[in-house]
Amino acid sequence: MKAxxxxxxVPSGFRDYYPQDMIKRNKILHILQNVSERFGFDPIExxxxxxLDVLTGNDPDLQMYLFNATVARGGIxxxxxxxxxxxxxxxxxxxxxxxxxxxxxxxxLNLPKPFKRYAYGSVFRGESPQAGRFRxxxxxxxxxxxxxxxxxxxxxxxxxxxVLTALEVKDFLIKINNRKVLxxxxxxxxxxxxxxxVKEIFRLLDKLDKSPWEIIAQELAxxxxxxFDNNAPDLSVEQINLIEQFTHIQGDSLSVLNQAExxxxxxxxxxxxxxxxxxxxxxxxxxxxxxxxxxxxxSVARGLGYYTGPVFExxxxxKPNFGSIFSGGRxxxxxxxxxxxxxxxxxxxxxxxxxxxxxxxxxxxxKRETVTELMFTVLDSTLLDEIFQITTSFRRVGINTEIYFGxxxxxxxxxxxxxxxxxxxxxxxxxxxxxxxxxxxxxxxERKEYKxxxxxxxxxxxxxxxxxxxxxxxxxxx
Amino acid sequence: MKAxxxxxxVPSGFRDYYPQDMIKRNKILHILQNVSERFGFDPIExxxxxxLDVLTGNDPDLQMYLFNATVARGGIxxxxxxxxxxxxxxxxxxxxxxxxxxxxxxxxLNLPKPFKRYAYGSVFRGESPQAGRFRxxxxxxxxxxxxxxxxxxxxxxxxxxxVLTALEVKDFLIKINNRKVLxxxxxxxxxxxxxxxVKEIFRLLDKLDKSPWEIIAQELAxxxxxxFDNNAPDLSVEQINLIEQFTHIQGDSLSVLNQAExxxxxxxxxxxxxxxxxxxxxxxxxxxxxxxxxxxxxSVARGLGYYTGPVFExxxxxKPNFGSIFSGGRxxxxxxxxxxxxxxxxxxxxxxxxxxxxxxxxxxxxKRETVTELMFTVLDSTLLDEIFQITTSFRRVGINTEIYFGxxxxxxxxxxxxxxxxxxxxxxxxxxxxxxxxxxxxxxxERKEYKxxxxxxxxxxxxxxxxxxxxxxxxxxx
Numbered sequence: 001m002k003a004x005x006x007x008x009x010v011p012s013g014f015r016d017y018y019p020q021d022m023i024k025r026n027k028i029l030h031i032l033q034n035v036s037e038r039f040g041f042d043p044i045e046x047x048x049x050x051x052l053d054v055l056t057g058n059d060p061d062l063q064m065y066l067f068n069a070t071v072a073r074g075g076i077x078x079x080x081x082x083x084x085x086x087x088x089x090x091x092x093x094x095x096x097x098x099x100x101x102x103x104x105x106x107x108x109l110n111l112p113k114p115f116k117r118y119a120y121g122s123v124f125r126g127e128s129p130q131a132g133r134f135r136x137x138x139x140x141x142x143x144x145x146x147x148x149x150x151x152x153x154x155x156x157x158x159x160x161x162x163v164l165t166a167l168e169v170k171d172f173l174i175k176i177n178n179r180k181v182l183x184x185x186x187x188x189x190x191x192x193x194x195x196x197x198v199k200e201i202f203r204l205l206d207k208l209d210k211s212p213w214e215i216i217a218q219e220l221a222x223x224x225x226x227x228f229d230n231n232a233p234d235l236s237v238e239q240i241n242l243i244e245q246f247t248h249i250q251g252d253s254l255s256v257l258n259q260a261e262x263x264x265x266x267x268x269x270x271x272x273x274x275x276x277x278x279x280x281x282x283x284x285x286x287x288x289x290x291x292x293x294x295x296x297x298x299s300v301a302r303g304l305g306y307y308t309g310p311v312f313e314x315x316x317x318x319k320p321n322f323g324s325i326f327s328g329g330r331x332x333x334x335x336x337x338x339x340x341x342x343x344x345x346x347x348x349x350x351x352x353x354x355x356x357x358x359x360x361x362x363x364x365x366x367k368r369e370t371v372t373e374l375m376f377t378v379l380d381s382t383l384l385d386e387i388f389q390i391t392t393s394f395r396r397v398g399i400n401t402e403i404y405f406g407x408x409x410x411x412x413x414x415x416x417x418x419x420x421x422x423x424x425x426x427x428x429x430x431x432x433x434x435x436x437x438x439x440x441x442x443x444x445x446e447r448k449e450y451k452x453x454x455x456x457x458x459x460x461x462x463x464x465x466x467x468x469x470x471x472x473x474x475x476x477x478x
Numbered sequence: 479m480k481a482x483x484x485x486x487x488v489p490s491g492f493r494d495y496y497p498q499d500m501i502k503r504n505k506i507l508h509i510l511q512n513v514s515e516r517f518g519f520d521p522i523e524x525x526x527x528x529x530l531d532v533l534t535g536n537d538p539d540l541q542m543y544l545f546n547a548t549v550a551r552g553g554i555x556x557x558x559x560x561x562x563x564x565x566x567x568x569x570x571x572x573x574x575x576x577x578x579x580x581x582x583x584x585x586x587l588n589l590p591k592p593f594k595r596y597a598y599g600s601v602f603r604g605e606s607p608q609a610g611r612f613r614x615x616x617x618x619x620x621x622x623x624x625x626x627x628x629x630x631x632x633x634x635x636x637x638x639x640x641v642l643t644a645l646e647v648k649d650f651l652i653k654i655n656n657r658k659v660l661x662x663x664x665x666x667x668x669x670x671x672x673x674x675x676v677k678e679i680f681r682l683l684d685k686l687d688k689s690p691w692e693i694i695a696q697e698l699a700x701x702x703x704x705x706f707d708n709n710a711p712d713l714s715v716e717q718i719n720l721i722e723q724f725t726h727i728q729g730d731s732l733s734v735l736n737q738a739e740x741x742x743x744x745x746x747x748x749x750x751x752x753x754x755x756x757x758x759x760x761x762x763x764x765x766x767x768x769x770x771x772x773x774x775x776x777s778v779a780r781g782l783g784y785y786t787g788p789v790f791e792x793x794x795x796x797k798p799n800f801g802s803i804f805s806g807g808r809x810x811x812x813x814x815x816x817x818x819x820x821x822x823x824x825x826x827x828x829x830x831x832x833x834x835x836x837x838x839x840x841x842x843x844x845k846r847e848t849v850t851e852l853m854f855t856v857l858d859s860t861l862l863d864e865i866f867q868i869t870t871s872f873r874r875v876g877i878n879t880e881i882y883f884g885x886x887x888x889x890x891x892x893x894x895x896x897x898x899x900x901x902x903x904x905x906x907x908x909x910x911x912x913x914x915x916x917x918x919x920x921x922x923x924e925r926k927e928y929k930x931x932x933x934x935x936x937x938x939x940x941x942x943x944x945x946x947x948x949x950x951x952x953x954x955x956x
Contacts, residue, residue, distance in 0.1 A: 006531045008584035008816040011569045014527055016582055019520035019595070026511075026521060033504075038873040040850035040880030042497035043504060047614050048526060048571075048600055049492055053484045091489045093526075104494055106486035112899050114883045117497070122526055136525050147883035151862060155881070158870070286863035287870060338486040372518035384629055385764035392636070392765060395516040402518030403633070405592045405625035421590050 013135030020367040025357055028167060029120060032140050032351065035163045036118040039155070041142050044117045046100040048124075052092045054103050057337045093124035097141040097350065098306070098331065105145050105346075106338030113146025113344075120353075134354065141328075143348030145335075150276045153310040153330055153347050154283035160314055160326050160349055161289050169360065171317040172325075175297035178277050178310045179329070181260060182301060184270015185246055188263065189239050196231035201243075202301040204233065208247060209299070209320075217244065247299045253281045256296045276310060306331040312349055316359055325356040373400045373465050374425040374441070375418045379411055387429050390439060393458035394427075399465050401427075419444055424468050443468070491613030498845040503835055506645060507598060510618050510829065513641045514596040517633070519620050522595045524578040526602075530570045532581050535815045571602035575619040575828065576784070576809065583623050583824075584816030591624025591822075598831075612832065619806075621826030623813075628754045631788040631808055632761035634827050638792055638804050639767050641829070647838065649795040650803075653775035656755050656788045657807070659738060660779060662748015663724055666741065667717050674709035679721075680779040682711065686725060687777070687798075695722065725777045731759045734774045754788060784809040790827055800837040804829045851878045851943050852903040852919070853896040857889055865907050868917055871936035872905075877943050879905075897922055902946050921946070 010016065017025065033043070094100050097119045105115065120140045142159060144152045157174055164172050182205070186198045204219050220240050224232040235243070242263065249259045257274055264270035277296060284294060302311045309330030316322055328349025335344040376391050378384060387403060394401045402423070408414050411428070418426050428440040439457045441450045441464055452460050488494065495503065511521075572578050575597045583593065598618045620637060622630045635652055642650050660683075664676045682697050698718050702710040713721070720741065727737045735752055742748035755774060762772060780789045787808030794800055806827025813822040854869050856862060865881060872879045880901070886892050889906070896904050906918040917935045919928045919942055930938050 005818055006535060006815050007529075008532070008581045009529060010525055010581075010585075011527055011529055014525035016525070016585075017523040019522055022521035022523060037849040037878050038876065040848070040853070040878055042848050042850070043500035044497060045495040045500060047488055047492035047494070049489055049602075049614060051485075051487060051489055054486070057484055103486045103488075107488075107494075112895055113885075116880065124527075136527060144883060149883060151866070151881070152883050154866070155883075158866075162873070283863060283866060287866055337484050340483055370518070370520050371515040372520070375518070385761060388629070388632070388636075388761060388765055395640070398516065400515050400518055402594065403629070405622065405627060405630050405633075407591075417590055 011135075013133075015134060015136075019371075020369045021357070021361070023368050023371060024361070025353070028353075028357065029140070031166050032120070032163060033118070035159070035166050036142055038162075039116070039142070039159055041116045041118040044101075044104065044119055045121065046094070046097070046104055046119070048093055048122065049091050050094050050100055050103065052090045054338075055092055055095060055099055057099075095125050096123050097121070097139055098143070098334065098348065101141070101143055101145070101348075102331075102334040102346070103338060105335050105344060109339065109342065114152070115145040116143070117145075118142045137355075138353035139350050140353050141348060141350040143346055145346040146344055147347070148332070148345040150279045150310065151283065153276070154280050154287075156328060156347055156349050157280065157284060157294065157312060158287055158289060160312065161293055163351070164314070164326070167360075169316070172293065173315055173317055174294040174326075175300050175313045175315065175324075176277065176280065176294060176310060177296065177298055177300035178273040179301075179307050180269050180273025180276065180309060181264065181298065182273075184264035184267035184273055185243070187267035187270060189235070189242065191235075194230065197233065199305070200231045201233050201235070205243075205247060205299050206301040209315075213244065213248075249298055252291075253296050254278075256298070257281065260298055273309075280310060302327065302329055306334045308332045309347070319359050322355055322359040324352070325359060326351045369422040371400050372402045372421070372423045373468075374402075374427055374461075375414070375423045376401060376403045376427045376429070377411060377414045377418075378404050379409075379414075379428070379430050383429060383431075383434060386434070390427070390429060390454070390457065394461055397458050397462055399461055415442075415444065425465055441465075489613075491611075493612060493614075497849075498847045499835070499839070501846050501849060502839070503831070506831075506835065507618070509644050510598070510641060511596065513637070513644050514620055517594070517620070517637055517640075519594045519596040522579075522582065522597055523599065524572070524575070524582055524597070526571055526600065527569050528572050528578055528581065530568045532816075533570055533573060533577055535577075573603050574601050575599070575617055576621070576812070576826065579619075579621055579623070579826075580809075580812040580824070581816060583813050583822060587817065587820065592630070593623040594621070595623075596620045615833075616831035617828050618831050619826060619828040621824055623824040624822055625825070626810070626823040628757045628788065629761065631754070631825050632758050632765075634806060634825055635758065635762060635772065635790060636765055636767060638790065638827055639771060642792070642804070645838070647794070650771065651793055651795055652772040652804075653778050653791045653793065653802075654755065654758065654772060654788060655774065655776055655778040656751040657779075657785050658747050658751025658754065658787060659742065659776065660751075662742035662745035662751055663721070665745035665748060667713070667720065669713075672708065675711065677783070678709045679711050679713070683721070683725060683777050684779040687793075691722065691726075727776055730769075731774050732756075734776070735759065738776055751787075758788060780805065780807055784812045786810045787825070794837055797837050800833055802830075803834040803837060847900040849878050850880045850899070850901045851946075852880075852905055852939075853892070853901045854879060854881045854905045854907070855889060855892045855896075856882050857887075857892075857906070857908050861907060861909075861912060864912070868905070868907060868932070868935065872939055875936050875940055877939055893920075893922065903943055919943075 101117065101119070105111070118141065121138065122136050123139050124136050126135060144155065157176065160174055182202060183192070186192045186201070191197050191201065201220065204216050208216055217240050220233045220235045220243060222232050223234050246260065246263050249256050251259065257278055261271070261274045300311055300313050302313070307329040309332065311329030312327060313324035314326035315324055326349060330345070330347040332345040334346065374394065376387050378387060391401050391403050404414050406417065408417055415426060424443065424445055426442050426444060428442070433439055437454045438451050439454055441452065441461065450464055579595065579597070583589070596619065599616065600614050601617050602614050604613060622633065635654065638652055660680060661670070664670045664679070669675050669679065679698065682694050686694055695718050698711045698713045698721060700710050701712050724738065724741050727734050729737065735756055739749070739752045778789055778791050780791070785807040787810065789807030790805060791802035792804035793802055804827060808823070808825040810823040812824065852872065854865050856865060869879050869881050882892050884895065886895055893904060902921065902923055904920050904922060906920070911917055915932045916929050917932055919930065919939065920926070928942055
């Protein structure tokens, strides 16, 4: 009896990464790690699986879909195997790197502060799959924990700038705001006592980069649908006018701050927020971060509820539809989810790796499909032992070399296969070469041929192959 | 009302990786990637989540624990959100990289063959947690798909040798066997018609590196417990004697093969297996892989059911209790789980990254706890702007530099903090230095001091800092 064939499908919302993408992605990741280490960020990794209350903080309002974990045996769900603690407090796949970091910090209170870390890996969200939206995606995060000064926030902005410059990204704009300034606005609007309502107003402001002001203004006037609807914005014409004035402030950074201050100077927290932004302004100018690579944008609110101070978003000016590719902010209260009476301020940023890759990938002409630089053809299998020896000597001097193990027997067939995969060089060692103690290397793109003495080949091969592979994104590690 | 504090715990069987481990782990990973690319293996990544039937192949016998995925919203499990396809065919976390590779190959039949890939990442097993055994752990795999010749298996062994040599691992032994040889033994024992019984016998042979022969011999004689127990070994004294002879074969590689052949030469598949091992022997000798770094060991069976040809295990001779740290084999039928009428042979190996790290880590004296090479002290916050500027210039010439953002105000306090974290250099820029247009760098281990002209500092700093950090494992990317 033949077993039924299983469909080779990934679950909906998940995907494979192919070599032509991985080669480039590894290169980006390498640069991210490199710049992070230059800034003194240290690598850590947390598990993909966390306890659900760690992730949600018992917040019934959190609009996120998580994967709950139960245990199966031999393909059959076996609920008896579920740990008792898992029944009370299910396990779930992490949805970001920030909450697990706060958990990590709380579990290791003795770590010397400030603690600076970077992390890379998959996060998971149970979203309805749609074009370009996945349930598993990668994020690269940097965070500074235990530094309350706004200097740390300025360093985060400076990091974003250095990373994007190192990645040769042009035309990006870092948009900076401060939750305290928005809270100041809420103060002046007189809505601070109802945080649900404040949240809804900020959520609408966050949509201003996509929707015209008129639509948002209408929604800001929205009255409660019924008696139980406490969080409707329900703002008056005067309140909405104030918001319009506030979110439409234009000008250079100092002028933006001056105008904002004049609108919210009755709020203590708002003034504190303006002061922090003014310090960031001063740092960024001293650091000579180009004035056209960042600006204050008072409509940036950031979705996640845990931000408490400066917040950042980064857009690509020539690809605004990709949204923010590098975002973050200060979250001074998140560690307090886990510990009493200890205040551990923190700030950081996260690059949406897939979105960012998609954005820069869309301008790419030709992608490298393999890291292989040279393929050894095999025409006479009795010479395989010797071919294997030559290959080993090439590999040891750093040439990415593949021996052709497939079914094509002819030289032409093997060359077609190498060309199809984008391998730029092939090598030939047949009976003639054996007799002459030589090996032949062909440049497939230029149709050039090199005949080398066998004993010298491993010395000469580098100068033939490397110049052609110098600027190849696939060469991650030089 | 204050919210209840959440316990900052990871689920049992999961763990965090700290900088002192991650720095070294990244270095190992970098070497693994590097050697893989030298061999022409290309990177791919598959999702952490797969459909359950993909992973189990509907094998009710599979003794593995998987995590099933359901969807939760806002901390509350919301079964209505479960996709209908997820109810019929749950999702699960992958338990290795091999089965997802077979699924990937079946889903991309047009990929040019042979297809060589490497993959790194977490795999998950619902084991009962115990010392040194985790539910999430990392594996690094290389595989060659679409190459039926035993040359591909020899390349896998050669890869294992090159990787361990590149990692400067001493005293390892690659143990090689062939499932076909074991099937030959089963033929000669006359048990081939009952594959459940064969599996049980192989499982017992696999324990020979841990248990004495006498215990295994007893278990090989074990009779069925009841009428329904079809898979008891139930072997006669003669059969057990044959196994004893077979598993106790000693000598150099050719002699082992000759002795084995004399015992199983009545089996066609057994003879084929011996022939394949003989070819591997010839390749490894031609490649000058040192004779003491590998051997044929006829008791190696490998647990996983999907192997069909040569199998490999690698032990550290001075740390045998870590078991096999690098294992694999040929699995010619696995892609057939997904496709009809297509034969796609494959072979590969997997390094148990955590086990391997634990093994080499146990000989480590002092671990680097940070990638930071130099910490800028901050004694006068009015000079922060300038300190930030100097730091940026240091970072741009490749020095991993941290600015001290913490609460310690005194130089002594900040130096203690740098020393505690293992940062080898500090820099000072105070009012005196500002007046003299200098910056001071102190070597904390040698108590040496360097005074540099501010405008030249970014040129001089490399020659001061780099020699001290040259051999530090933390310097992943030179």
